[in-house]
Amino acid sequence: xxxxxxxxxxxxxxxxxxxxxxxxxxxxxxxxxxxxxxxxxxxxxxxxxxxxxxxxxxxxxxxxxxxxxxxxxxxxxxxxxxxxxxxxxxxxxxxxxxxxxxxxxxxxxxxxxxxxxxxxxxxxxxxxxxxxxxxxxxxxxxxxxxxxxxxxxxxxxxxxxxxxxxxxxxxxxxxxxxxxxxxxxxxxxxxxxxxxxxxxxxxxxxxxxxxxxxxxxxxxxxxxxxxxxxxxxxxxxxxxxxxxxxxxxxxxxxxxxxxxxxxxxxxxxxxxxxxxxxxxxxxxxxxxxxxxxxxxxxxxxxxxxxxxxxxxxxxxxxxxxxxxxxxxxxxxxxxxxxxxxxxxxxxxxxxxxxx
Amino acid sequence: xxxxxxxxxxxxxxxxxxxxxxxxxxxxxxxxxxxxxxxxxxxxxxxxxxxxxxxxxxxxxxxxxxxxxxxxxxxxxxxxxxxxxxxxxxxxxxxxxxxxxxxxxxxxxxxxxxxxxxxxxxxxxxxxxxxxxxxxxxxxxxxxxxxxxxxxxxxxxxxxxxxxxxxxxxxxxxxxxxxxxxxxxxxxxxxxxxxxxxxxxxxxxxxxxxxxxxxxxxxxxxxxxxxxxxxxxxxxxxxxxxxxxxxxxxxxxxxxxxxxxxxxxxxxxxxxxxxxxxxxxxxxxxxxxxxxxxxxxxxxxxxxxxxxxxxxxxxxxxxxxxxxxxxxxxxxxxxxxxxxxxxxxxxxxxxxxxxxxxxxxxxxxxxxxxxxxxxxxxxxxxxxxxxxxxxxxxxxxxxxxxxxxxxxxxxxxxxxxxxxxxxxxxxxxxxxxxxxxxxxxxxxxxxxxxxxxxxxxxxxxxxxxxxxxxxxxxxxxxxxxxxxxxxxxxxxxxxxxxxxxxxxxxxxxxxxxxxxxxxxxxxxxxxxxxxxxxxxxxxxxxxxxxxxxxxxxxxxxxxxxxxx
Numbered sequence: 045x046x047x048x049x050x051x052x053x054x055x056x057x058x059x060x061x062x063x064x065x066x067x068x069x070x071x072x073x074x075x076x077x078x079x080x081x082x083x084x085x086x087x088x089x090x091x092x093x094x095x096x097x098x099x100x101x102x103x104x105x106x107x108x109x110x111x112x113x114x115x116x117x118x119x120x121x122x123x124x125x126x127x128x129x130x131x132x133x134x135x136x137x138x139x140x141x142x143x144x145x146x147x148x149x150x151x152x153x154x155x156x157x158x159x160x161x162x163x164x165x166x167x168x169x170x171x172x173x174x175x176x177x178x179x180x181x182x183x184x185x186x187x188x189x190x191x192x193x194x195x196x197x198x199x200x201x202x203x204x205x206x207x208x209x210x211x212x213x214x215x216x217x218x219x220x221x222x223x224x225x226x227x228x229x230x231x232x233x234x235x236x237x238x239x240x241x242x243x244x245x246x247x248x249x250x251x252x253x254x255x256x257x258x259x260x261x262x263x264x265x266x267x268x269x270x271x272x273x274x275x276x277x278x279x280x281x282x283x284x285x286x287x288x289x290x291x292x293x294x295x296x297x298x299x300x301x302x303x304x305x306x307x308x309x310x311x312x313x314x315x316x317x318x319x320x321x322x323x324x325x326x327x328x329x330x331x332x333x334x335x336x337x338x339x340x341x342x343x344x345x346x347x348x349x350x351x352x353x354x355x356x357x358x359x360x361x362x363x364x365x366x367x368x369x370x371x372x373x374x375x376x377x378x379x380x381x382x383x384x385x386x387x388x389x390x391x392x393x394x395x396x397x398x399x
Numbered sequence: 400x401x402x403x404x405x406x407x408x409x410x411x412x413x414x415x416x417x418x419x420x421x422x423x424x425x426x427x428x429x430x431x432x433x434x435x436x437x438x439x440x441x442x443x444x445x446x447x448x449x450x451x452x453x454x455x456x457x458x459x460x461x462x463x464x465x466x467x468x469x470x471x472x473x474x475x476x477x478x479x480x481x482x483x484x485x486x487x488x489x490x491x492x493x494x495x496x497x498x499x500x501x502x503x504x505x506x507x508x509x510x511x512x513x514x515x516x517x518x519x520x521x522x523x524x525x526x527x528x529x530x531x532x533x534x535x536x537x538x539x540x541x542x543x544x545x546x547x548x549x550x551x552x553x554x555x556x557x558x559x560x561x562x563x564x565x566x567x568x569x570x571x572x573x574x575x576x577x578x579x580x581x582x583x584x585x586x587x588x589x590x591x592x593x594x595x596x597x598x599x600x601x602x603x604x605x606x607x608x609x610x611x612x613x614x615x616x617x618x619x620x621x622x623x624x625x626x627x628x629x630x631x632x633x634x635x636x637x638x639x640x641x642x643x644x645x646x647x648x649x650x651x652x653x654x655x656x657x658x659x660x661x662x663x664x665x666x667x668x669x670x671x672x673x674x675x676x677x678x679x680x681x682x683x684x685x686x687x688x689x690x691x692x693x694x695x696x697x698x699x700x701x702x703x704x705x706x707x708x709x710x711x712x713x714x715x716x717x718x719x720x721x722x723x724x725x726x727x728x729x730x731x732x733x734x735x736x737x738x739x740x741x742x743x744x745x746x747x748x749x750x751x752x753x754x755x756x757x758x759x760x761x762x763x764x765x766x767x768x769x770x771x772x773x774x775x776x777x778x779x780x781x782x783x784x785x786x787x788x789x790x791x792x793x794x795x796x797x798x799x800x801x802x803x804x805x806x807x808x809x810x811x812x813x814x815x816x817x818x819x820x821x822x823x824x825x826x827x828x829x830x831x832x833x834x835x836x837x838x839x840x841x842x843x844x845x846x847x848x849x850x851x852x853x854x855x856x857x858x859x860x861x862x863x864x865x866x867x868x869x870x871x872x873x874x875x876x877x878x879x880x881x882x883x884x885x886x887x888x889x890x891x892x893x894x895x896x897x898x899x900x901x902x903x904x905x906x907x908x909x910x911x912x913x914x915x916x917x918x919x920x921x922x923x924x925x926x927x928x929x930x931x932x933x934x935x936x937x938x939x940x941x942x943x944x945x946x947x948x949x950x951x952x953x954x955x956x957x958x959x960x961x962x963x
Contacts, residue, residue, distance in 0.1 A: 102793060133800065151786075152604070167602035170792060182601070182790035191461060191784035194586070195919060202917045206910035213909050217902055254852050254925045257914055258859055261907040261929075265863070268906060269870065272899040300866075300873045307815060307869075308862040311808035315858055318807055320800030322453075326855055 052295045056342055057287055057350060063343035067232055074239015081242060089242050092249035092325075093141065093185055095199075097192035099150025101140045102183035104171055108136050109161055118142075121157040131321045137182070139321075144189055151184045199253040206257060207231070210264050218271055221352040226267045229345035233263045233336045240332050251326040259333025262308070266301065266341035271349070273297050286357075290350050294342055305338045405953060408946040415938070416833060419840035423447060447843050451850030451924055454798050456791035457598040460607065461784045464564045464591045466557035469779035471499040473556065474548065477535075478506045479681055480527040481546075482649035488522035490515055495649075504548040506535075513542040520544060554589070560778040561591045568593065568610050568781075570774040575606060592784065601790040605767070613737050613780050614771035616687035616710075618720070618754070620680040621731040622651065626745035630731045632656060632675040639676040650681050656733070656740040677740055679733060684723050689716025691752075693772035695765035698757060706765035708756040710772060717752035725749035736768075801854035808858055809835075812865050820872050822962025826944045827868040834864045834932065834939040841931035850924030860932030863907065867940035871896040872963055885958040889948050897941060904933050 078088035093100050109117075111128045118126045118140070127141040142150040155164060162178025165171045171180040187195070207227055214223035234256055241248055273293035274286075281289060312334055315327035426434050426443045433439050452459050478497035485492050491511040498505040506529065510519050516539055524530030524537075534552040538545055548556075565582060572580050577597050585594035600606060623631025633639035639653045640646070647653060656677045693710040712720055724732075724746050733740045734756050742757050760768065789797075813831070817824040838860060842849060875892030883891060907929065914926035952958050 102790075104792070134796070149604075151788075180790070182793040184786060184788040186783070186786040188782070188784040190463070194590075194784075198917065198919060199922075202914060202922070205917060206913040209909045209913050210906055213906055250919065250922065251852055251855075254855065254914075254922045257910065257922070258855075258925070258929075261910050262859075262862075264906050264910075265866070265903040268902045269899055272902055276895070296877070297873075300869050303819070303869045303873070304862070304866040307812055307865050310811055311858055311862055314807040314811065315804045315855070317804075318800060319804040320797055322797050322851060323800070323804075323855060326852070330855075 052298055054291070054295060054298075056291055056294045057347055060343075060347035064347065067236070067340070067344055070236045071232065071239060074236060074242055077239060077242040081245075089238070090245040090247045091196075092247045092252075093187045093192070094250045095192050095196045095248065097144040097187050097189040099142045099144075099154070099184060099186040101142070101151055101154040101181055102131075102137060103140060103154070103158060103179055104134075104137045104182050105161070105179045106136070106171065106177070108138065111138065114138065114140070114158075117160040118154070118157045120160070121153065123153055123157060126154075133320055150186050151181065155181060195250065199250070203234070203253070203257060203260070206260060210260070214264075214268070214271075218275060219353075221356065222271050222349055225345045225349035225352065226264055226271070226341075228348055229267055229340040230260050230263045230337075232344050233259055233333060233340050236336050237329055237332045241329070246328060247325055249325050251323065252329045255326045255329035255333065258330060259337055262334060263337030263340055266305070266337055267345040269297050269300065270294055270341055270346060286350055286353055290346050294346060301338060301342070305334060309334050405946070405949055408942070408949070412943055412946060416836070419833075419837045422840040422843050423836055448839065449842075449846065449848045450794075450798075451848040451853065452596055452598060452787070452794075453789050453851045454794045454801075454849065455598055456601055456789050456794040457596065458600045458603040458606070459785070459787040460595045460597075460603065460610075461585055461786075462593050462595070462610070462781045463784055464557075464561045464593065464777075464781050465779045466560050466591050469560045470504050470548065470553060470556060471497075472779070474499050474504040474506060476682075477527065477529055477546070479649045481506055481508060481523045481529055484523045484526040485510075485519050487526075488519070490519045490522065492519070502550075502553070504553065506546045508544045509542055510544065516542070516544050557591060558588065561593070563778050564781060565593055567775050567777055568595065571609055571771060572597070572606070574770050574774060575609065577606065593781075599791070601788060603786065603788055605763075607783065607786075609767050609771060611781055611783075612767065612771040613777050614687060614768065614774075615735075615737050615776045616690065616756075616772060617683035617735040618685040619683045619733045619735050619740075620723075620727065621733045621740075621743055622678040622680055623731060625729040626731065630677065630743045630745075632677050634675055636676050639678055643678060652679050652681050653677070654679055654733075654735060654738065654740050656743065677733065677743070679735070679740070683735070684732070685712065685716050685720050687772065687776045689713050689719075690772055691716075693769040695760075695762065695769045697762075698755075706760040706762050708760070708765055708769045708772065709753065710756070710769075711753045712751075721749055721751040724751075797851050801851060805854060805858055805861070809861055812861060816865070816868065820868075820963055823872055823875075823948075826947045827865070827872070827940075829947065830868060830939040830944045831861065831864055833943055834860065834935050837935040837939065838928070838932045841935055842928065845927070845931065847927045847931070848924065849928070852922065852925035853928040856925045856928030857932065859929060860936065863904070863933060864936045864940050866903070867896075867900050867936060868944065870899055871940070871944065875961070875963055879961070879963075885961050886952050889945075889952065889961070893941070893945050893948075900937070900941060904937060908933055 082088040111130060114128045115126060118124075118128075123142055125143045127139075129139040129141065131137045131139060140154050142154060145153075158164070158179055158181075163176055165174040165177035165180040169177075171177055171182075174180075207230065210230070211223045211227045214226050237256060237259065240246070241252070246252075270290075270293055273296055274290055277284070277289045277293055278286075284292075309331070312327055312330045315323060316331055319327050424440045424443055424447075426439075427447070434443060475497045478495065482492060482495060485508065493509045493511045495506075495508040498507060508519065508523075510516055520537065520539075529535050529537075529546045534548060534556070535546040536549050538547070561584070565584070569582055572582070572595070577600060579598055581594075581596045583594050585592040595610075597603065597606065621630055633642065636653055636655075643651055643653075653676055656675050657673075689712050691711050691713045693708055695706055696709050698705045698707045711717075728746050728748060731743055731745050733743045734754070735741070736756065756768070809831070813828050816827040816831075820827060835857075838857065841847075842853075847853075871892055874896045875888050878888035878891045878895075879885065911926040911930045911933075914922050915930065918926060951961075
């Protein structure tokens, strides 16, 4: 058998300051971009019509005019803020984005403007089938202000609810500290990805939200694989410190981490390259998410969990030494304190279902 | 690792695989030989898997019923009726108004003699619906009498209006002949939103116009000297109000009137119609709910824009109409559509049940209007919140792109697994292919639709499925390296990895369930495929893969090496 990695022994936690530094830097860069854009242009993110309202018309031409010509034709009909965006996988098709306007139908407006290039194919016929037609509107997405607001608040609520669900499940299977660390790591991934979307002004649509939720799943997946190994090792090597156990767990699962995430990365790359424009925002978000999801389970979730556990243990030890003093924070009561002097409390993992 | 379970396991796997495969590619009837040819399989596949509108092409419309408008109209009508009822009973009302806005609907009356308030209340409530205490709560302060619509009644009435609108919309879509539409309420109940999906409709403009048509038809008495004098019109609204003495009394209203241009005369037809105002009497003689039938027809002119709508009235309406027209020969009558007078004519003789609406309609306009009149008036206007339309060619492009990306992704994964894990890679590939088949079968069984984000969900499932295999195989390798025998390494590898697999799968399923329950359209499609794919994966990546290992190991008495 050949192996990508064998007998690795990297001190991951020793580099935690570097890792956390990088993460903080990335998040600050994203935040900086969001604030900068909010102040200069009034839009921290490039929100698609799904969230800010407006109309996107997908028009297909027999002979596609230059984007500039289309823009002029639109301006002639009084649509001045239209965005004309070519599609990379089809030369004959453009997306025309029209902002929301009271009492006006984006589709009708665009159609009236495009008539400058010739007639539209009849509703039931394809463009190619109609010899006289010059263009055809093949798709529309129109979202009103009310619906946009509704979709936006719903997307945020759904993401937060999913995070809470994850937190509760991990807390049930492991410990609260593990759950909190995993959720913090995932939160970090979402923020970093959103930061990228702000820096590069990639459009955020409903599909991108689906991608963010997927990366939440993936990142937690990675984190759980590491945590699971930590839980197992804690039982096998009770003498070892949590620090060493965590490092070992990361190293032991490293080849899996690289293989799985490498494969997922490449599948998502296939989606970016061949998945078409409609899925592009989705796949880009996922691509960034896979990279940081992998990074964060090693570089964010594990250090936070170790730091937290060590603090709790220190508090417990203190409490165990002086029983008459109440425990600060009250996460663990003195009655629950066991083997307080040992570096790691062995039987703490509950519900593992394994002897 | 017991041999005796092998038969057991094999039977389960074979049965599940065959059933899944049949669900995906078999027809939903007794199959014949033809169904198992390449083209037969393709047809069955296409009819078994329900495609979402984004892949199949079609329109997705979210609309809201403006229920606040409905409540406002109810309140205003109640106010007019109350004024008239008080007057009929011989009481004088000094002032009053209908207060509507900000979730508050109130009818206010101020009697000339405050001591008569109770008598007026009785006279009014015995005659009209203000007496319905489940809807209106009465209170009096000083000289003012007020009826306020309770918030409970507001909710009930608004819900009723939404349901009624849905029935009417349903009727209109069916009359239009839209194929397999789905109509359902959308979002929270208090949002009064309706979702309409129409597969195959790639240009919903006409449908939208027809659905939006309020079609509130009224036949009213136009105030003015009787024929042969021409109907009395005013150039501005102010002038019309002036003729009423500066204020509109409760039994009168001022409405715009687009004077019809005679289209037989070409020069005149070029001119824009002149807008003027007329005074009409309230309440209307007949309202749209009395319409029995309506049809479009060509009027005598025979021009392109010379279509009219002929309507007939129900029995009760016809009686009322007959009585009124009989008593008002030579008076002017107006046909009001959506608050605008469309035509005015004088009563030549008593009319009972039929009438026309004339006024420069094209054939399509006239037909659409007739359709909306037949289906009944919407209780309130509707507005469109969201519209998504995908033409069939755009949908086909997306399917092609999605399938291409999935195939490339899958091919790459298969290639890697075979190279890296060699013999055991076959295990993974079998599990992966089975996963795909069973996932599609799952979609079919649950009647879920496959959408574009759904394809993304499939690609993610491939990722998770590979992860399960990688976790297991890496673990087996580890156990072998630590010096265990092959059978026990396999056993241990599966057992250890299984816990991790369960944890990762349950977490993703938990978050997907949130997406499914609270998410909207595309997000839900994604969640459905992911959940089905992950559940299937527990079977294919763990159960099936382990069975293959058991089979491999059972072939020899002593196993010394494993291709992994």
